[in-house]
Amino acid sequence: xxxxxxxxxxxxxxxxxxxxxxxxxxxxxxxxxxxxxxxxxxxxxxxxxxxxxxxxxxxxxxxx
Amino acid sequence: xxxxxxxxxxxxxxxxxxxxxxxxxxxxxxxxxxxxxxxxxxxxxxxxxxxxxxxxxxxxxxxxxxxxxxxxxxxxxxxxxxxxxxxxxxxxxxxxxxxxxxxxxxxxxxxxxxxxxxxxxxxxxxxxxxxxxxxxxxxxxxxxxxxxxxxxxxxxxxxxxxxxxxxxxxxxxxxxxxxxxxxxxxxxxxxxxxxxxxxxxxxxxxxxxxxxxxxxxxxxxxxxxxxxxxxxxxxxxxxxxxxxxxxxxxxxxxxxxxxxxxxxxxxxxxxxxxxxxxxxxxxxxxxxxxxxxxxxxxxxxxxxxxxxxxxxxxxxxxxxxxxxxxxxxxxxxxxxxxxxxxxxxxxxxxxxxxxxxxxxxxxxxxxxxxxxxxxxxxxxxxxxxxxxxxxxxxxxxxxxxxxxxxxxxxxxxxxxxxxxxxxxxxxxxxxxxxxxxxxxxxxxxxxxxxxxxxxxxxxxxxxxxxxxxxxxxxxxxxxxxxxxxxxxxxxxxxxxxxxxxxxxxxxxxxxxxxxxxxxxxxxxxxxxxxxxxxxxxxxxxxxxxxxxxxxx
Numbered sequence: 001x002x003x004x005x006x007x008x009x010x011x012x013x014x015x016x017x018x019x020x021x022x023x024x025x026x027x028x029x030x031x032x033x034x035x036x037x038x039x040x041x042x043x044x045x046x047x048x049x050x051x052x053x054x055x056x057x058x059x060x061x062x063x064x
Numbered sequence: 065x066x067x068x069x070x071x072x073x074x075x076x077x078x079x080x081x082x083x084x085x086x087x088x089x090x091x092x093x094x095x096x097x098x099x100x101x102x103x104x105x106x107x108x109x110x111x112x113x114x115x116x117x118x119x120x121x122x123x124x125x126x127x128x129x130x131x132x133x134x135x136x137x138x139x140x141x142x143x144x145x146x147x148x149x150x151x152x153x154x155x156x157x158x159x160x161x162x163x164x165x166x167x168x169x170x171x172x173x174x175x176x177x178x179x180x181x182x183x184x185x186x187x188x189x190x191x192x193x194x195x196x197x198x199x200x201x202x203x204x205x206x207x208x209x210x211x212x213x214x215x216x217x218x219x220x221x222x223x224x225x226x227x228x229x230x231x232x233x234x235x236x237x238x239x240x241x242x243x244x245x246x247x248x249x250x251x252x253x254x255x256x257x258x259x260x261x262x263x264x265x266x267x268x269x270x271x272x273x274x275x276x277x278x279x280x281x282x283x284x285x286x287x288x289x290x291x292x293x294x295x296x297x298x299x300x301x302x303x304x305x306x307x308x309x310x311x312x313x314x315x316x317x318x319x320x321x322x323x324x325x326x327x328x329x330x331x332x333x334x335x336x337x338x339x340x341x342x343x344x345x346x347x348x349x350x351x352x353x354x355x356x357x358x359x360x361x362x363x364x365x366x367x368x369x370x371x372x373x374x375x376x377x378x379x380x381x382x383x384x385x386x387x388x389x390x391x392x393x394x395x396x397x398x399x400x401x402x403x404x405x406x407x408x409x410x411x412x413x414x415x416x417x418x419x420x421x422x423x424x425x426x427x428x429x430x431x432x433x434x435x436x437x438x439x440x441x442x443x444x445x446x447x448x449x450x451x452x453x454x455x456x457x458x459x460x461x462x463x464x465x466x467x468x469x470x471x472x473x474x475x476x477x478x479x480x481x482x483x484x485x486x487x488x489x490x491x492x493x494x495x496x497x498x499x500x501x502x503x504x505x506x507x508x509x510x511x512x513x514x515x516x517x518x519x520x521x522x523x524x525x526x527x528x529x530x531x532x533x534x535x536x537x538x539x540x541x542x543x544x545x546x547x548x549x550x551x552x553x554x555x556x557x558x559x560x561x562x563x564x565x566x567x568x569x570x571x572x573x574x575x576x577x578x579x580x581x582x583x584x585x586x587x588x589x590x591x592x593x594x595x596x597x598x599x600x601x602x603x604x605x606x607x608x609x610x611x612x613x614x615x616x
Contacts, residue, residue: 008085008110008242012249015081019074019400026070026396035264038396041257048253 007059013052020045067213071399078250078403082231082410085242089235096442099236100422101168102327106238110245111333112340115324116348117244120251121201121412125352125405126208129388130381132349132356133371135294136280137615139356140349144283145307148346148608150315151338152601154325157580158316161493162326163334164577169326170319171427177492177578179500180431185507187427189481190319191420195453197478198416199460205409206461212386212402221461224406228414229454233447237422240414241324247407252344254404255351255385261392262358266365275361283615296539297546305546309553310479313486320419335597342604346611352385359384413457421449476518483549484510484556491560496572496579502564510556517551518544 023042031038093099106114131139167173171190175183206220231239266272279286279293286293287302297305315321315338325337362369369391372383389401425446434441488507491498519530521537523544528534538544576582593599 008245011081011085011242012246015077015246016249016253018077022070022074023396023400026394031394033261033392033394035261037257037261037392037394040260041253041397041400044257045253048249 007056009052009056009059013049013056016045016049016052020049067398067402068395070396071402074396074399075403075406078407079227081246082227082243083234085246086231086234086239089239089242092238093234093236093443096425096439096446098238099443099446100418100425102236102238102241104327105329106241106327108328108333108336108340110241111324111328111337113248113344114241114244115321115337115341116344117248117251117411118321118324118415120244120248120348121408121415124348125251125255125408126204126382126385128349128352129356129359129385132353133360133379133384134356134381136276136357136360137283137349137353138286138293138295139353140283140611140615141302141306143346143349144608144612145302146311147315148342148604149307150311151342151345152604153312154316154322155335155338155597156601158489158493159325159335159338160331160583160585161578161580162322163328163331164583167326168426169422170317170322171423173578174488174492174503175427175431177575178498178503182488182500182504182507183427183431185504186485187423187431191423191428193478193481194320194416194420194423195456196460198413198420198453198457200464201409201412201416202457203461203464205406205413206465208386208405208409211383212390217465221458224410224413225454225458228410228417229451232414232417232454233450236446237323237327237418240418241327243414244324244411247411248344250400250407251404251411252351254400254407255355257397258385258388258392258401259351259354259358262355262362262388265367265369265392266358266361272358272361275364276357280357280360281615283612285616290539290543295542297543301543301546301550305549309483309486309549310546312490313482313484313549313553317485317489318482319423320415323419323422332591332597336600339597339600339604342608346604346608355388356381356384359388417450417453417457420453421446424449424453479545479548480511480514480518480552483514483552487553487556487560491557491564492579494580495564496575496581497564497569498560499564499567499569501567502560502562505563506556506560509559510552513555514548514552517548521547 020042023038023045027036027038027040027042092103095103097103128139128142131142162170162173165173165176167176169187171183171187174186202221202225205224206215206217209215209220210217231243235242263269263272266275273281287297287299290296290298290301295302321338325334328334328337359369359371363371369388372380372387374380386405389398389405393401425442429445429449430437430442484507487510488503491506492503516530518527520528520535521544522528522534523538523541526541527544536547538547572582
C-alpha cells in the first residue's frame with residue numbers, strides 16, 4: 001500500500017474517488033438544484049479518478 | 065455562505081491528503097538536493113502540471129474572474145498573449161541553458177554567466193519578493209475565509225500556513241510539486257461546473273452575448289485606441305508591455321515557475337515542461353475568465369443573482385467567483401469549490417516558499433555565509449529556511465492587514481525588479497559580448513528607471529511622486545504598469561549594451577553551455593518528429609493563434 005501511495009496518480013485518483021462518492025451520494029439523497037450538480041460533478045470526478053487509478057495500475061512498477 | 069458538515073468533511077479530506085503526501089514523501093528526503101531540487105527526478109507530466117499550478121494562485125483564480133467581469137474577453141491577453149509565447153520561448157530557447165548549465169537556480173545561472181554581484185542582486189530581490197508574495201497570498205486567503213465563512217483572521221492564517229509548512233517541511237519541493245498537481249486538478253474540476261451552471265442560467269453562449277456589450281466579447285477588435293476598450297490600454301502597450309516585457313520577464317526568468325522545469329529528469333523533459341503546461345494554460349480562460357462574463361450577464365438579466373457591491377456602492381469584482389460559488393453550488397459541491405479556492409491560495413504560497421528556500425540556501429547562505437559545509441548541513445538549513453520563510457509570510461500577512469497600501473507597494477516593487485531582468489537574460493544568453501558589469505549596472509539602472517517613470521507619471525491618482533505635475537497621465541494603472549515595464553526593460557537593455565562595450569567580457573571558454581553561439585544544440589535526431597519540442601511548440605502556437613482569431 002505504501003508503494004501505491006507514493007504514486008501521485010493513485011493518490012489523486014483516490015482523492016477524487018472519495019470526493020465523487022460523497023457528491024453522488026449527497027446528490028441522490030438530497031440535491032435541490034434542477035441540474036443535479038452534485039451528481040453531474042461527482043460523475044465527472046468519478047470518471048477522472050478511474051482514469052488516474054487505471055493509469056497507475058497499468059504502470060508495471062506498481063503491479064503486485 | 066453557509067457550509068454544512070459535508071462541505072467541512074470535503075475540506076478535511078483535502079487537508080488529510082495534502083499532509084499525507086508530505087508524510088509519504090518524507091522517507092525520500094535524504095539530501096539537500098532531494099529537499100530543494102527533488103533530486104531532478106520528477107516525471108514530465110507532473111512537472112508540467114506543477115508548472116501551471118505554481119502560477120495558479122490567488123491572482124489567477126480570484127483575480128482573473130474579477131478581471132473577466134471588469135474587462136471581458138480582453139483579460140485572455142494575460143494567457144494567449146502574455147503567457148503562451150513566453151512559455152514556448154522558455155522551452156525552446158532558454159531551458160537548454162538553465163538545464164544544460166547544471167545550475168540549481170536562476171540566480172546560480174547568473175553567477176556562472178556573469179559574476180557574484182549579479183547573482184547576489186537577483187537572489188536577494190527574488191528571495192524578498194517570493195516571501196512577501198507568499199504573505200500577500202496568505203493575507204488574501206484569510207480575508208476571503210473571513211468574508212465567506214466568518215473565520216477569524218488568526219484561525220485562517222495559522223491553519224493555512226501550518227498546513228503548508230508541515231507538508232513542505234516533510235517532503236520538500238517534491239511534496240510542494242505533488243500537492244500543486246492535486247491542487248491543479250481540484251481547481252479545474254471544482255470550478256468548471258460553475259461555467260456549466262452559469263451558462264445554463266444565462267441561456268447559453270448566445271444568451272450571454274445578448275446581455276454584454278460587443279467590447280466585452282473581443283480580444284483585439286477594440287485595441288486600436290486606448291479609450292475604446294475597458295482596460296484603457298493601446299495596442300503597442302499591450303504587445304510590448306504585456307506581450308513581451310512582463311510576460312517574458314515572468315515566465316522566462318522567475319525561478320518560481322522555472323524551478324518546476326529544472327527538476328525534470330532530462331533535457332528533453334525540461335524543454336517540454338513549459339510546452340505541455342501551455343496546453344492547459346491556454347484553456348484556463350474558459351474556467352477562470354468566463355465566470356466573470358457570466359456574472360455580468362446574469363446581473364443584467366435582473367434575476368436573483370447580482371454582482372456583489374462594496375461599502376461605497378461600487379462593484380466588488382474580487383468577490384465575483386466566491387459569490388457565484390455561494391449562489392449556484394449546492395451543499396457538497398460548495399465544499400469542493402471552496403476547497404479549490406483554498407487550494408489555489410496554498411499552491412501559490414507553497415510555490416513561493418519552496419523557491420525561497422532553494423534560493424536562500426544555495427544562492428545566499430552557501431554563497432556568502434558557509435561555502436564548504438556538509439550536505440546534511442545544507443539540508444538542515446533548507447528546512448530551517450522553510451520555517452523562517454513561512455513565519456515571514458505570516459508577518460507580512462499581518463503587515464498587509466495593518467497597512468492596506470503595502471499590497472500596492474509590493475506589486476509595484478515586483479514590477480520594478482522583474483521587468484528589467486529579462487533584458488539581462490536575453491543579452492546574457494544570446495550575446496556573448498555582454499559583460500558582468502554591463503549586466504549588473506543594467507539591472508540596477510532598469511529598476512531605477514522604473515522608479516523614475518512611476519515618479520513622473522500618474523494614473524488614477526497613483527504615481528507622480530517626483531514632480532508636482534506629472535509629465536504624462538496614463539488612462540489606467542494597467543497602462544501605467546505596462547509603460548513602466550517598457551521603460552525599465554529598455555533602460556536595462558541599452559545600459560547593459562553600452563557598459564558591455566566599454567568593459568571586458570569573459571573568455572569564450574568560460575561561457576560554453578551558457579551562451580547560444582557557444583553551445584551545441586540539443587540533439588533530437590533519435591526522437592520522432594512529433595515528439596520533439598519544436599513540433600509541440602508549433603502546435604501550441606498555432607492553437608493559441610486560432611483562439612485569438614476566434615475571439616478577435
